[in-house]
Each structure stands twice: as structure tokens, then as C-alpha cells.
Amino acid sequence: MRFIIGGAGSGKSQRCLDELTQAAQAAPAGPPLILLVPEQATFQVEQALLGSGRLKGIIRAQVLSFQRLAWRVSLKAGGLALPPLSDLGKQMVLRALLEKKRDDLRLFHQVADKPGFIERVAGSIRELRSYRQGPESLRRQLSQLEAEGLGETSLGAKLHDLALVMDELRSYIEGRFTDPDEYLTVLAARLEESRLLEGAEVWVDGFNGFTPQELAVLGAVMRSARQVHISLCIPPGQLYKAGGHHSPSDLFHPVLSTYDQLMQLAAESGVAVDPPLYLNEPLRFRGAPELAHVERYLFRQSAPAWPGAPERIALVEAQNRREEVAAAAREILRLVREEGLRFREIAVVARDLEGYGDLAATLFAEHGIPAFIDRRRTVAHHPLVELLRAALEVVVQDWAYGPVFRYLKTDLTGVSRAEIDLLENYVIEHGIRGRAWQQQEPWQYLRRYTLEEDAVPAGPAQQALLDEIHRIRRRATAPLLAFQRRLQRRGRPGPTVREITTYLFQLLDDLKVARQLEAWKAEAEQRGDLETAREHEQVWTRVLELFDQIVEGLGDQVLSPKVYLQVLSAGLDGLKLGLIPPGLDQVIVGTVERSRHAGVRATLILGATEKDFPPQPAEDAIFTDRERERLKQSGLDVGPTSLERLFQEQFLTYVALTRGSDFLWISYPLADESGRAAAPSPVVGRMRRLFPELKPRPAAPPAPDAEAAVAQVATPRQLAAAVARALRRARSGYAVEPHWLDLYQCIVLDPDLHREGAAVLAAVGYEEWLRRRGTPVGRELARLLYGDRLVTSVSRLEAFLSCPFRHFAGYALRLQGRAEFTVSAPEFGLFYHAALSLFVRELERDGLAWDTLTPDEAWRRMDSIIDRLAPRLQSEILLSSPQHRYLLRVIRRTLQSSLDYLSEHVLHGEFRPVAVEVPFGEEMDGLPPVEVDLPGGGRVLLRGRIDRVDALEGRDGRWYVRVIDYKSGRRDLRLGDFYHGLTLQLLLYLMAVVEGGEPLLPGTRVPAGALYLPVYDPVEPVNAPVPPDEVRPLRRKRYQARGLVSDDPAVIQAMDAAGLGLIQAKLKKDGTVYKGAPVASPDQFRQLFAHLRRVVRACGEQILQGEAAIAPYRLGPHTACQYCAYRPVCQFDPAVEPQGYRRLEKMDAPDVWQRVAAAGGEGDV
Missing domain, CATH: 3.40.50.300 (P-loop containing nucleotide triphosphate hydrolases)
Structure with missing residues (x-):
């Protein structure tokens, strides 16, 4: 050797x-x-x-x-x-074994179902095998612990469970497989x-x-x-x-x-x-003595300082990771363009790709940099994997909403996204789940907008929708229903693993998944995305291998679909793809220990923070560091502790810094992904001690630095973005350097630049359009949309006066939010209105007077009405679940409390309800519409429905009329809002009855009041316990009717004879009205009605002229955008366009009275 x-x-x-x-x-x-x-x-x-x-x-x-x-x-x-038992196969077998031996486990049974635990157990077994430890050595150690009286500790339980699982695994593998470990x-x-x-x-x-x-x-x-x-x-x-x-x-x-x-x-x-x-x-650093200096002295205690600033080393600090990776992309392009490097000679290294891999893939692609992210890719969210998991969950969870639509949205079911969206909207609207998906008959659920009548048959348009929904549902669920029928076939103890796996493959075959993946692969290859193409190819192969493994490992075992799902999920969670670089000239982005870079001339290190470079190794999921030390002292080596791994990280840092031969770039973000401050790595401090002249430079220069801003531009899209930022600053009042205008002309005139920057230029054009307040759609188009005669509601006019575009989006484009199967504020209001309306109608039907009922009698009637209405709201939503049954109790309690206080207006007043839900407009049995002629010859016809009309016949034979509008909460009538057209409804209702109420109240009608009545169950905050006799007066304040009433003391007396504070207006002892009370004289009511007509006339004229500007109002702290559903459509941004609001003058009641009096009955708003 x-x-x-x-x-x-x-x-x-x-x-x-x-x-x-x-x-x-x-x-x-x-x-x-x-x-x-x-x-x-x-x-x-x-x-x-x-x-x-x-x-x-x-x-x-x-x-x-x-x-x-x-x-x-x-x-x-x-x-x-x-055959070998792969890692995935082993995880699935382990999942089944843990389930089988659950009762014998001391610790693992508590966490066996947690995501990732099976993978950690498999990793621990692999580590034990690599250290040549088996169940026998674990049991010897357990016996030693038991001899010391420590057998029942956490360590003892882990040794027991691991030994048991390893034994079971070995017994299971023996004679069936070879074990790669x-x-x-x-x-x-x-x-x-x-x-x-x-x-x-x-x-x-x-x-x-x-x-x-x-x-x-x-x-x-x-x-x-x-x-x-x-x-x-x-x-x-x-x-x-x-x-x-x-x-x-x-x-x-x-x-x-x-x-x-x-x-x-x-x-x-x-x-x-x-x-x-x-x-x-150090042959690698012959042309870069600074890097040789790093290799020799980086971690030495005493090292000579490098004279001068290093030319081949850079420290870069960024505000966040995205800015850091973007700066790295620009540096790569600089190295290629100015230093003559090839992409394959550049390595980008991060200690952990979890936070940088996806950013690098996205931003490098934007910069046109060919890059390979060297990591094993998880495919847990690939459509095929999602399809398998969701299909089983549909069966296990009885067709719950989530699994059904995760299955459909994989784009592997042959149903288009538009069809899925239509089906999903219908399902969400009607709360469909469970066995409803399996019924053969078409769904007949329809939303009802009134609760007082029995359901009516579907009209032609609704029936067409139901037919379309049925067609989509049958096609979307047919393969899944066939899969479910195979699983739930009767007359046997249960499906085996082999059978369930076969049924899953049959499902994939029915859906022609292989053909679709092949099509996706071809599309990816055509657009040059070879990594994605190989991913589609490999995931199909790996899933089939997974099927083989699960059948070979557990084939003849009988498992319930739920346990099979857990076993399969253990395999799918660990399914990772190892791809090779699809090209020769690519930047390799990888980790220090995984990626092997040959011939690297430049190394870019990302994420050099104190936390991540080197990282602080976490303790193992199975054995803690203390337990590892304890085992090692007893002669059982099970791998390094986190401290030992930290010392190894120091060496890996040395390897990373010395990988490139010519250039070294080290960057770090100043904040992590959650916005918390991040400190630089100690390596940065060492580098600065080695090179005193090495100063960190910002990844992105300050915005006012025009030359530096241009230096950041590396692609046509970035050029367009830089020009857009400059033009936006110009609109805010800053001077624009001439070169930005020249660059703008270049983008407009150059076809290649314009193609790449078109989207950004469109945004610039949009903002310019916004600045000009939008363009009307034109009278001709408005006539096609609305006709010459504008038949409308007051709420529609209020929407227009709030913001013309809001009206255009809602009433011309007819955009609607997604209807959901939930009881929201409008549904509560609908129920309250229907219940109170029926209460009054049934009293009239039975010939009873409200003031003759005892509280118990009134409540029994209301309780019966609630029972009848509850099933009619949204397909019995209030009876569909414990949560919704609780909401029904809330509704019942609210109506009981409100009815009690609403009755006081009848018991202690002389006004009586004469009609409820009174329609006016183009209905045969209602009041005539409010008509307003327009200067150009058109006409506005206003229609609506009044919650309640009360009346009192005076001694002079005239009818004193009061309109009531129920509100699910406390509401005030602010005359300033009325003047600007933001709250026209209440006074318009009063005008409709006073001027057109002949069919209801023949004779002369005098305006007596327009009031909001709250229907709610308020909680009164108090500082100390309240005596029982003071509770009712205290709560009565919360139920006070608020609005505008006649200044006639007799009318006020008729509304609150006992002076209980049922309305805001009060009388002094001398019979006069308190100053500042919300009252109006007959002349003032006429002036308000005249102003209302002027507002309607001006509003109608603008609508018929096609006005649709994005012009939301601002009145004090309130704006039209606060609760507007169309903000995603108009994209009005007050931060970009702070002057875009239509600012309204704040007016108190005296200001309004003065203005309407000066206008009289004529003129424009």
C-alpha cells in the first residue's frame, strides 16, 4: 500500500x-x-x-x-x-412491520405514523449496519443497561425497538431478497x-x-x-x-x-x-497566489497578512437569499464574458441546497445560465405520485373534498382544468362530499336566494349547468369508482397487497398515464428542458419499481386500504431521482460533500452565514448525542455525535474554499428567509484577517446610483425592469437621467429586447393608464351593455359612486367571487330578514296584533319559523355538521334576543308594520319604480325591496311613514356619506314609499323616519357586576333604532311613548327636541329627496356614457378598496398611486343641511 x-x-x-x-x-x-x-x-x-x-x-x-x-x-x-430490497422497498416493509409489531414496541409505536419517521428508522438501521452492528449487539447493550437498572430509560426503549425491528426485518428478508445494507x-x-x-x-x-x-x-x-x-x-x-x-x-x-x-x-x-x-x-493555484495563501493559512492560528487587495477573491453581502443568488448569476455572466471562463469551469457551492437550489434554478434560468442542480430530487409532489396517493385517500377518507380534487388536478385524469374548475366551484358552493360522489343520478343542488318560498324547479340555464356538471363528474370519477369497486369487492377477507397494487396499476392504465407522461417528456425536450424530461421518464420507471418492491415484499399479506396507504406513502415519501447533468457546458450547483467538480476555475460559495457555513449539525432523530457517547463508552460505536460532525464540517469548509483554481467568491445574506438578522460566518472573519484590504461589497447597489443600477443589468428582462423602475421614480417627481429614455427607446425598437421585456413594458403602460384615471368604455358599448333605460338598484348606484370600475366589474363584466358552502354575513342577514318577515306576515294572516302577544307567545312563533327556514338555507347547511348546528343555535339566540327588543317598538309606540319585504320597481304586485329622467333623453328606473314599512294614521288623515332596514349589527346614517352617494338606500326607500306608496297607503303620505334596526346579540362590556334591573336598559341602548326621523314632537312621541330611548331623537320636558338630534323637517326631507334625484341623475348619466374609471373614493380613513372584491382585477395600488383616490370632503350634518338647502329642488350635484 x-x-x-x-x-x-x-x-x-x-x-x-x-x-x-x-x-x-x-x-x-x-x-x-x-x-x-x-x-x-x-x-x-x-x-x-x-x-x-x-x-x-x-x-x-x-x-x-x-x-x-x-x-x-x-x-x-x-x-x-x-432480488435486492431497495431503500424504498425496505421503508415500506418497515412500515408494515411496525404496524404488525405495534403492541410489542416500547417507544416507536407512539411516532410510527409521523411523516419521515420510517425514513429515519431505515437510516438508523443503515448506519448501524455500516458500523457492523446488528440486533445481537444492541441486545447485549440493553442487557448491560438492565443490569444497571436503566433498562426502562428512553435509550433502553430505543435499543429494544431497534433490535426487534432489525430482527423482524432480517427474518422477513431472508430467503426473499438481498439486503443492500x-x-x-x-x-x-x-x-x-x-x-x-x-x-x-x-x-x-x-x-x-x-x-x-x-x-x-x-x-x-x-x-x-x-x-x-x-x-x-x-x-x-x-x-x-x-x-x-x-x-x-x-x-x-x-x-x-x-x-x-x-x-x-x-x-x-x-x-x-x-x-x-x-x-x-499547490499546482491548482499557480495562477492565483491569493488562493494559495487561503489554502496554506486559512485555519492557522498565526498567518501573514496578504499585502494589498486581492484581485481574485470577493466578499459579497446581500439583503436576502434572492438578492444573493441574483448577484451570483451576474458574477457568472461576468466571468464568462470578461474572463473567458466556460460555464462548466464554474462551481456554485452551498452547504445546504434546501434554501438555494430552487432559487438558483429559477434565477440562473432567467439569466440564461445553463445550470445543473446536483441533488437527489424528491418527487413527492410529481403529478403521478400525487395521483396515487390521492386515489387511495379518496377511498380511505370517503370522497373528501381535498383528495378528490388533488386527484383531479394532477392533469392525468383526462379532464381539462376549465372543467375541473367548474366542477370544483359547484362542489364548494354546495358542500358536496361522501356518497354524493357515487350516486348515479345527476346532482340537483341549487342555491336559493330567498327562504320564504319552497324550492322552484331549475330554469333552462340552471338545467344546462346541472347537465354539464353531471357530464364532467361521470367522466372524472368513472376510473376512480371502478378502482373503488375492485377494492371493496365483497365475499373475501380483504384485498392482498398484490391485488391493491394491481388495481392501482389498472387505474393508471385506465387513465393512460404512461402516454401522458410520454407527451410531457416530449414537450419538455422540445423546449430544451432536459431535466424535466428525464424526471417524467424516471418517475414512471421508479413507480413501477416501487410496485414491484411492495409486491415482492408484502404481496400476499392482507392489508386494509388505510394501512396500504401508509405503507405506500412511506415509499413515495422516499422516492428521489438522481439525475446526471444533461449537458457538457453547465454550471454545477451542489453541496460541498456531494458534488465532485473537476477543472473548476471559479468557486462561488453561497450562504456563508454563522448558522449555515459551517452548519450546526442537529442531533440524530433516533439516538441523542448523550446516548451515542454512552454507547461508545460501552464499546458500541453507532456513529459520530453532532459535535464530531461539526469538526468534520471545518474540513469540508477548507475543501470548499480551495476547490476553484482562479477565482473565489463568498457571499452571505444579512437576513434569513423569515427576515431575522443573519450574522456572517466565522470564515468571513478569517478571510478578512488573511486579507485586511478585502472589504464586503453590496450585492445590489443603492437605487439612486444610476451607473451601479445599469451594472446590475444582465438580461433583456432585467433591462426592462430597470427602465420601468426609473420611469416610476420619474412619476414620483425625481429627475430622470437621459440614458434611461434612450434605453427605453432601445427596448421599444429592438424586436428581441421588446419580446423579452414586453410584460414589464405593459406594466409601465398600465400605470400610465391608471394615472390618467382610465378611459370610458364609450356610449355605444354602454348602450349595448345597459340599454337606453337603466333599470337598476340603489346598491348598484352606490357601487358606482364608490368606484366606477367596481360597478363595471360587477354589473357589466358580471364578475363574481366563488360561492362557498358556508354561513357568512350575507347568509345570516338573509335568514334574519326572512324570519322577521314571516313573523309579521303570519301575524297578519292569523289576525293578530304584535302588541297583543306575550314574549313567550312571540318566541314560540319565531322558534317555529326558524325550524321551517333552517333546511332551506343552502341545501340544509345548518343541519349538515355539528359546527353548523352550533351556528343555528347562534341564529336562534340572536333572533330571540332581537325579537324581545324589537317588540318594544310596537309595545311602546304607535307605529305599526303595514307591510314587509315591500318590492318597488317593475313588479305587478309592488310599488312603482323611482323614475329619474336624464338630460340626454334616457331614464333611470330604480327598484328594490324594503324590509319593513311602518305607518301611523294622523288625526288629519295623512299617513306618517317610517321605513325599517334590518342590519346584522349597529349602523348609523351619516348624512355626509349620503350626500356623496355612498349610503342612498335608506332614504331612497323612504322616498319610494312617500312618492309611490299609493297602492299600499292610499292618500297623503308624510315622511316620518328612516331607521336601521339591529338584529344581533351584542355583549355589553362592563367594569363591574350589573344589578339585574339595570341589565335591560343597558342592553336596550345596543338595540336602539338609528337613522333620521321627523322633527315633529308628536311623531317622536309616537315612536317612543315611554321615553325608553328606542330611537336617537329625544324630547325635553317642555316637549321640544334636544339640539343635535338626527331629525328633519318636511322641507328638509324634500331637500334630501331632491338631492337624491340629482345624485341618481348624475350617476345614471355617467353609467350610460360608459364611465368605468378606476377611481376609488377616500373619505377620512375609509376607502372604497377596503372591502372591495375586485382589487385583484383592477390592481389599484395606493403605494404606487397615492394620488389616485377620489378624495371626498368630510361633512357633518349641518354642512349637509346647508348644501341641500342651497341647492333646493334643482341643479346638479
Whole structure:
């Protein structure tokens, strides 16, 4: 055996390749020449071996990993008769075994169902095998603990459960499979007798340490081969520490420990050790002395400072990871364009790709950088994997909403997304789940917008929708229903694993999944996305292999679909794809220990923070550090502790910093992904001590720096974004440098630049359109949309006056939010209105007066009404679940409390309800519409429905009219809002009855009031217990009717004869009205009505002219955007366009009275 000793960049790997090549050239035929490297490095090393051009082909030379060597030996010596049990197959078998032995487990049964636990158990078993530990050694340790009285501790329970599981696993595998975890053990035992390495020469390269299993194999290699060369990354000047003279904190401690182990192994194997080959010169850094300085002095306690600023090293700090990766992309492009590097000569290294892999893939693609993310890709969310999991969950969870639509949205079911959206909206609206999916008859669920009448048959449009829903449902669920029928076939104890797996494959075949994946693969290849193409290809193969594994492992066992789902999920969760780089000239993005970079000239290290570089290793999920130390002291080595792994991280940091030959870039974010501050890595401090003139530079320069902003531009899309930012700043009042306008012209005129930046330019155009307040749709289009006669509701006018675009979106485009199967505020209001309306109507039907009812009689009637209405709301939603039955109790309690206080208005007042739910507009049995003529000859016809009309016949024979509007909460009538047209409804209702109420109240009608009546169950906050006799007056304030009433003291007296505070207006002892009360004289009511007509006239004229501007109002702190459903459509952004609001003047009641009095009955608003 001979060691090849040298530090990073000294040419160890190249020396191994050169010696192997020379031996192959000298004697093309002969004993094997083997280069043994880590599994993940085999592809790059083979590429380097053949890429030099010195070997036209290879017969003797072989690049192998330990696993591949084991396969070669098994192939020659026998032992491949049984199929291997893959990691995924083992996880699924473990899941089934844990379920089977659940009652015998002491600890694992508590966490066996948690995601990822099976994978951790499999990893622990693999680690124990690699350290040559089996269930026997675990039981010996458990016996020792029990002898010390510690058998019932957590460690004892873990040893017991692991030994039990390993025993069960071994019994299950025996005679059925070969265990890949035992491959190296078998290799060590059979290598010599196989004579595979007889006369061979072996080079071992790329390892920093070996497991006990691998050391046993190396011992057999030493005894079998003619010569073994092992390269180790140890500077020759550090070798004096070998033989146990190094501490765990030494930088090269992991490799020195490996050297000691190999020397001991050679002695035990009777193998002679030749003098080491020392490689003293850092050949890699011949053209970059700064990097040689890093390799030599990085972790030394005393090191000379580098004179001046280093030209080939950069420190970069970014605000966040995204900015950091974007800066790295620009640096890569600079290295390629200005330094002449190839993409394949650039390595991007992160200690953990979890936070950087996806960002690098996205941002590098945006910059046009070909990149390969070197990681095993999880396919847990691939459509095929999601389809399998969701299909089983549909059966197990009885067709719950989530699994059904996860299944449908995989795009593998042959149903288009538009059809799925239509079906999903219908299902969400009506709360469909469970057996409803399995019924043969078409669904007939329809939303009802009134509760007072029995359901009516579907109209033509509704029936067409129901027919379409039925067609989509039958096509979407047919394969899944067939799958369910096969699973639930009667007359047998239950399906076996083999049968369930067969049914799943039949489902995939019914859906023609293989054909769809092939189509996706072809599409990905056509657009040049080779990684995605290979992913679609590999995932199908891996799923079929998974099916084979589960059938071979558990085929004849009877499992319920629920347990089968758990077993299959354990396999699917661990399903990962290992892809090879699809191109030759690519940036490799990887981790320090996984990625093998050959010929790297520039290394970019991302995420150099205190937390992540080096990372703080977490304790193992099974054994804690204390437990590992305890086992090691007892002679049971189960792997390194987190502290030992931390010392290894220091060496990996050294490897990462010395990987590139010409350039080193180190970057770090100042904040993590959650926004918390992140400190730079200690490595950054060491670098600055080595290079005092090395200063961190920002990843992105400050925005006002125009030259630096242009320097950030690396792609046409970024150019367009930079121009857009500059133009936005110009609109905010800042000066614009002329070059931005020149660049804008370049984008507009250059076809290639315009194509790439079109989306950004469109955004600039949108903001300009927004600044101009939008363009009307035009009178002609408005006439097509609305006609010459605008028949509308007051709420529609309020929407227009709130924001013209809100009206356009809701009433012209008819955009609607998704209706959901839930009891929201509108549904509560609908129920309250219907219940109170029926209460009054049934009193009238039965010839009863409200004021003659006792509270108990009134409540019994209301309780009966609630029972009748409850099933009518949204397909019996209030009876559908415990949650909704609780809401029904809330409704019942609210109506009981509200009815009690609403009755006081009848008991202590003279006004009586004369009609409820009074329609006005174009209905035969209602009041006439409110008509307003427009200057251009058009007309506005207002329609609506008034909750309740009360009246009192005066001594003069006139009717004093009061309109009531029920509200699910406390509401005030603010005259300022009315003046601006934001709250027209209440006073419009009063005007409709006063002016057009002849069919209801023949004769003269006088406005007496317009009031909001709250229907709710408020909680009154108090500071101390309240005496029982004070509770009712206190709560009565919460139920006070609020609005505007006549200033006639007799009318006020008629509304609150006992002075209980039923309304806001109060009378003094002398019979006059308190100052500031919300009252109006008959003239003032006429002035309000005249103003209302002016508002309607102006509003109608603008609507018919096609006004649709994005012009939301702002009145004090309130804006039209606060509760607007159309914000995602208009995208009005007050931060971008703070002056875009239509600001309304804040007005108090005196201001309004003054304005309406001055306007009189004429004029415009």
C-alpha cells in the first residue's frame, strides 16, 4: 500500500488518473486497473478519464464505487439469485412491520405514523449496519443497561425497538431478497475468494473517511490486489500529527484519523506500506497566489497578512437569499464574458441546497445560465405520485373534498382544468362530499336566494349547468369508482397487497398515464428542458419499481386500504431521482460533500452565514448525542455525535474554499428567509484577517446610483425592469437621467429586447393608464351593455359612486367571487330578514296584533319559523355538521334576543308594520319604480325591496311613514356619506314609499323616519357586576333604532311613548327636541329627496356614457378598496398611486343641511 499525500489543489486526483492512464497505455490487456471513488463522483471521474483524449477506449481501467465493486464480486462469485430490497422497498416493509409489531414496541409505536419517521428508522438501521452492528449487539447493550437498572430509560426503549425491528426485518428478508445494507459486509467476506482483484492495481481517491464496513472492504482489497494507492487530503507538513497526535479540533483531524485507521488496517492485514508520495506544490493555484495563501493559512492560528487587495477573491453581502443568488448569476455572466471562463469551469457551492437550489434554478434560468442542480430530487409532489396517493385517500377518507380534487388536478385524469374548475366551484358552493360522489343520478343542488318560498324547479340555464356538471363528474370519477369497486369487492377477507397494487396499476392504465407522461417528456425536450424530461421518464420507471418492491415484499399479506396507504406513502415519501447533468457546458450547483467538480476555475460559495457555513449539525432523530457517547463508552460505536460532525464540517469548509483554481467568491445574506438578522460566518472573519484590504461589497447597489443600477443589468428582462423602475421614480417627481429614455427607446425598437421585456413594458403602460384615471368604455358599448333605460338598484348606484370600475366589474363584466358552502354575513342577514318577515306576515294572516302577544307567545312563533327556514338555507347547511348546528343555535339566540327588543317598538309606540319585504320597481304586485329622467333623453328606473314599512294614521288623515332596514349589527346614517352617494338606500326607500306608496297607503303620505334596526346579540362590556334591573336598559341602548326621523314632537312621541330611548331623537320636558338630534323637517326631507334625484341623475348619466374609471373614493380613513372584491382585477395600488383616490370632503350634518338647502329642488350635484 502507498499513500498519496497532499493538500487541496496539490494534484492528488490528477496523479491517480495519470498513473492509471499510463498503466493502461503501457499494457492495454492485463489485470484490472481500478479507480475507487465515492458513488456520486463516478460520472465526473469517468468523464475526466476519457475526456483527456489519452485513452481511446478502456478495457483494464474501471471507475468503481464500493457499491459497484460489490455488485461485480456478487456477479462473479454468485449471490444475485435473489432480488435486492431497495431503500424504498425496505421503508415500506418497515412500515408494515411496525404496524404488525405495534403492541410489542416500547417507544416507536407512539411516532410510527409521523411523516419521515420510517425514513429515519431505515437510516438508523443503515448506519448501524455500516458500523457492523446488528440486533445481537444492541441486545447485549440493553442487557448491560438492565443490569444497571436503566433498562426502562428512553435509550433502553430505543435499543429494544431497534433490535426487534432489525430482527423482524432480517427474518422477513431472508430467503426473499438481498439486503443492500449488507452488500459491503458480503463484499469484504467474498472479495478474496472471488480472485477479481488478483494482480490488480487499485487507486482510492476522493475519500476523507471510511465506515467500518468500508474499512473491512479495503482490508480485503489490500490483501487481494497487487498494489493499492490511497490519496488523502493532508498537507505533508501536517503528517507528523499522525499516530494519535492530533485533537478533534485540528483542521485535518478527520483525514489524519483515517490515515491512522488505514495504517492499522495494513498492519493487521500483513500488507507492506511503501513510503508516501508527497505532493508539496499547490499546482491548482499557480495562477492565483491569493488562493494559495487561503489554502496554506486559512485555519492557522498565526498567518501573514496578504499585502494589498486581492484581485481574485470577493466578499459579497446581500439583503436576502434572492438578492444573493441574483448577484451570483451576474458574477457568472461576468466571468464568462470578461474572463473567458466556460460555464462548466464554474462551481456554485452551498452547504445546504434546501434554501438555494430552487432559487438558483429559477434565477440562473432567467439569466440564461445553463445550470445543473446536483441533488437527489424528491418527487413527492410529481403529478403521478400525487395521483396515487390521492386515489387511495379518496377511498380511505370517503370522497373528501381535498383528495378528490388533488386527484383531479394532477392533469392525468383526462379532464381539462376549465372543467375541473367548474366542477370544483359547484362542489364548494354546495358542500358536496361522501356518497354524493357515487350516486348515479345527476346532482340537483341549487342555491336559493330567498327562504320564504319552497324550492322552484331549475330554469333552462340552471338545467344546462346541472347537465354539464353531471357530464364532467361521470367522466372524472368513472376510473376512480371502478378502482373503488375492485377494492371493496365483497365475499373475501380483504384485498392482498398484490391485488391493491394491481388495481392501482389498472387505474393508471385506465387513465393512460404512461402516454401522458410520454407527451410531457416530449414537450419538455422540445423546449430544451432536459431535466424535466428525464424526471417524467424516471418517475414512471421508479413507480413501477416501487410496485414491484411492495409486491415482492408484502404481496400476499392482507392489508386494509388505510394501512396500504401508509405503507405506500412511506415509499413515495422516499422516492428521489438522481439525475446526471444533461449537458457538457453547465454550471454545477451542489453541496460541498456531494458534488465532485473537476477543472473548476471559479468557486462561488453561497450562504456563508454563522448558522449555515459551517452548519450546526442537529442531533440524530433516533439516538441523542448523550446516548451515542454512552454507547461508545460501552464499546458500541453507532456513529459520530453532532459535535464530531461539526469538526468534520471545518474540513469540508477548507475543501470548499480551495476547490476553484482562479477565482473565489463568498457571499452571505444579512437576513434569513423569515427576515431575522443573519450574522456572517466565522470564515468571513478569517478571510478578512488573511486579507485586511478585502472589504464586503453590496450585492445590489443603492437605487439612486444610476451607473451601479445599469451594472446590475444582465438580461433583456432585467433591462426592462430597470427602465420601468426609473420611469416610476420619474412619476414620483425625481429627475430622470437621459440614458434611461434612450434605453427605453432601445427596448421599444429592438424586436428581441421588446419580446423579452414586453410584460414589464405593459406594466409601465398600465400605470400610465391608471394615472390618467382610465378611459370610458364609450356610449355605444354602454348602450349595448345597459340599454337606453337603466333599470337598476340603489346598491348598484352606490357601487358606482364608490368606484366606477367596481360597478363595471360587477354589473357589466358580471364578475363574481366563488360561492362557498358556508354561513357568512350575507347568509345570516338573509335568514334574519326572512324570519322577521314571516313573523309579521303570519301575524297578519292569523289576525293578530304584535302588541297583543306575550314574549313567550312571540318566541314560540319565531322558534317555529326558524325550524321551517333552517333546511332551506343552502341545501340544509345548518343541519349538515355539528359546527353548523352550533351556528343555528347562534341564529336562534340572536333572533330571540332581537325579537324581545324589537317588540318594544310596537309595545311602546304607535307605529305599526303595514307591510314587509315591500318590492318597488317593475313588479305587478309592488310599488312603482323611482323614475329619474336624464338630460340626454334616457331614464333611470330604480327598484328594490324594503324590509319593513311602518305607518301611523294622523288625526288629519295623512299617513306618517317610517321605513325599517334590518342590519346584522349597529349602523348609523351619516348624512355626509349620503350626500356623496355612498349610503342612498335608506332614504331612497323612504322616498319610494312617500312618492309611490299609493297602492299600499292610499292618500297623503308624510315622511316620518328612516331607521336601521339591529338584529344581533351584542355583549355589553362592563367594569363591574350589573344589578339585574339595570341589565335591560343597558342592553336596550345596543338595540336602539338609528337613522333620521321627523322633527315633529308628536311623531317622536309616537315612536317612543315611554321615553325608553328606542330611537336617537329625544324630547325635553317642555316637549321640544334636544339640539343635535338626527331629525328633519318636511322641507328638509324634500331637500334630501331632491338631492337624491340629482345624485341618481348624475350617476345614471355617467353609467350610460360608459364611465368605468378606476377611481376609488377616500373619505377620512375609509376607502372604497377596503372591502372591495375586485382589487385583484383592477390592481389599484395606493403605494404606487397615492394620488389616485377620489378624495371626498368630510361633512357633518349641518354642512349637509346647508348644501341641500342651497341647492333646493334643482341643479346638479
